[in-house]
Amino acid sequence: MATECVRRALLAERVPVAHVDGAVEYSWGWESVARVSEGTPGVIADKLGDLETRFDVGDGDVILQPNRKRTAEALLRVVTGDLFGEMKPPPYRAPHSVDVTQAGVFGMSADGTDLSFSLAELMGEIIARSGGGKSTIMRSLLDWTTAAHNATTVFLDPSGDGPGQFTDAVKLTTTGPIQIEFILLSLYRLAAGRARIRRKLGMGDAWKCTREHPAVIVFIDEFPKLTKRSKQIIAELMLVGRKEGVWLIFAAQGSTKELLGSNIAQHPALKIIGACRDVDTTGALGGGAADFGYLPHRLHPKSGKELNHCAQTYIVGAPGLSEDPMLHKWHYIPDDEGGRRAGERLAAGLVDVDQASVDAALKAPNPPGLKFADEEEEYLHYVPWPDLLAMVAEPDDYEDEPEDDDPADLPPILQAIRDAFVHEREPEYLTMDQLHGHLREDDPGQWAKWDDRDDRSRLRELGKALSRALRDAGVDLSSERITELGGQPRGYYFEAVQQALGEAE
Structure with missing residues (x-):
């Protein structure tokens, strides 16, 4: 009866x-399993919402998984309970018990198997809306890397949240935007230096990660809030770090060029995509991703106490995982348990970068195309790895935050726009899409209510709401076409915002 029900529902949807x-x-x-007589199962993807109505199940509860090896075939799941109800708890990992080049278990896949893969030689990204589970995913990965005997963990977060309960187990962490620039520069030099000594150490074509010469795994949260210079260094680091044991995983709420500041979303081999917009699916996975069965934009983020599809993702580029577009759920590690594990790892001693790499970095080149402290009005200079630890311990010597005049009398909407520019290190302009990311994080109740719409409609509603709020506050500030960008999206120029600030004060 169930088989016939599925067949008739598909036929009814043509x-x-x-x-x-x-x-x-x-x-x-x-x-x-359903097979089509012509075309591809992508035609079913267009009908999933209607099929949910026919099967009388919830939004997102009909899941399509095309078979990449048989293009006419797809697995169809109709969820009436908890797809991941039998997921095992996160395994306990003693200090120094993990080999980071081996596969770790991070959760459960929709086919009932363990979500397991290796991070070795991977650059990765995590894309999910607020409530999509980015923090859960990153801390599941942190639980693996900080338990390794052959990896040093770095966590950079310009938003100010940091690695949470795993802070004690992370060798180097900071939330300062300028500190992050110094750290990324040092990591680039570290990778470039390793490239020069790798063969002398008998390692061959790639860095061999051991207790004596550990990998360096860098997590970056809220990538869009990095400074422009940090993003430039990351682009260079991603070119040289993979073979040299310096691996990077960044997280963001979206993957569009306007949000990330470049087309970097398609560069990493490892892509972990949770609840997001359809433009983010395309931005990270390319056109036609939905036809292949990658449908993270049909997932729903956490809302209040309702978890919905929080920490459920599609994954591309993870060694050993099925190539089919399967849904996966990540382990959640409670704060008290994560804190306990971090304390154990701190007590056992955190893995540090090897001296050979530190010495090699001293003679390595800087990334091309950047200005440094020996040039006029520049402050960035190379800081050796040991000194980075002192920098984080005494951040005041390296902070270069803009002075913050008292904003108490500013209209709240103007203050919100001002804060967005400050977080981005006062760029020449911010697009509406970039600004929306800051606004929805500050007040999701007011600014996240259009996230279920297509990109054009979302930005149109945002523009209207901003215009009303600024007009009601008596602020003379209008959005403009950003002529420096392709497509000339609307946004605000910093010069105009400064003028509005001066008039408001």
């Missing part, structure tokens, strides 16, 4: 069905 295999019942619902 899907060219060739055959439907016998449906199998699980604790969470039903699973069946």
Whole structure:
């Protein structure tokens, strides 16, 4: 009966069905294989919402998983319970018990197997909206890297949240935008230096990560809030770090060029995509991703106490995982347990960068195309790894934050726009899309209510709401076309914001 129900539903939605295999019942619902007689199963992806109505299940509870090896075939899951209800708890990992080049277990896949893969020689990204589970995912990965005997963990977060309960287990962490620039520069030099000594150490074509010569794994949260210079260094680091044991994973709420400041979203090999917008699916995975069955934009982030699809993702480029577009759920590690594990690892001693790499970095080149302290009005200079630890311990010597005049009398909307420019290190302009990321984080109740719309509609509603708020506050500030960018998206120039600030004060 279930098999026939699936077949009739597909036919009713005008899907060219060739055959439907016998449906199998699980604790969470039903699973069946469908084959189309023409085209690809992408035609089913366009009908998932209508199929949910026909099956009388919730939004997002009909899941399509095309078979990459048989282009006419796809697995169809109809979820009536908890798809991940049988997920095992996160495994305990003693200090120095993990080899970071081996596969770790991070959760559960929709086919009931462990979510398991290796981070070795990977550059990665995590894309998910607020409530999509970015923090859960990053801390699941942190639990693995900080338990390793052959990895040093670095965590950079310009938003100010940091690694949370795993802070004690992270060798180097900071939230200062200028400190992050110094750290990234030092990490680039470290990777470039390793490239020069790798063969002398008998390692061959890639850095061999051992207790004596550990990998350096860098996590970066809220990538869009980095300074322009930090993003430039990261682009260079991603070119040289993979083979040299300096691996980077960054997180952001979206993958569009306007949000990230470049087309960097398609560069990393490892892509972890949770609840997001359709433009983010395309931005990270390219055009046609939905036709192949990658549908993270159909996932729903956490809302209040409702978890929805929080920490559920599609994953591309993870060694050993199925190439099919399967849904995965990540382990959640409670704060008290994470803090306990971090304390154990701190007591056992955190892994540090090897002296050979530190020495090699001293003679390594700086990344091309940047200005440094020996040039007029520049402050950035190379800081050796040991001194980075002192920098974080005494941040005042390296902070270069803009002076903050008392904003108490500013209209709240103007102050919010001003804060967005300050977080971005006062760029020449911010697009509406970039600004929306800051506004929704500060007040999601007011600014996140259009996230379910297409990109054009979302930005149109944002523009209207901003115009009303500025007009009601008596602020003379209007959005403009950003002529320096392709497509000339609307946004605000910093010069105009400064003028509005002066008039408001």
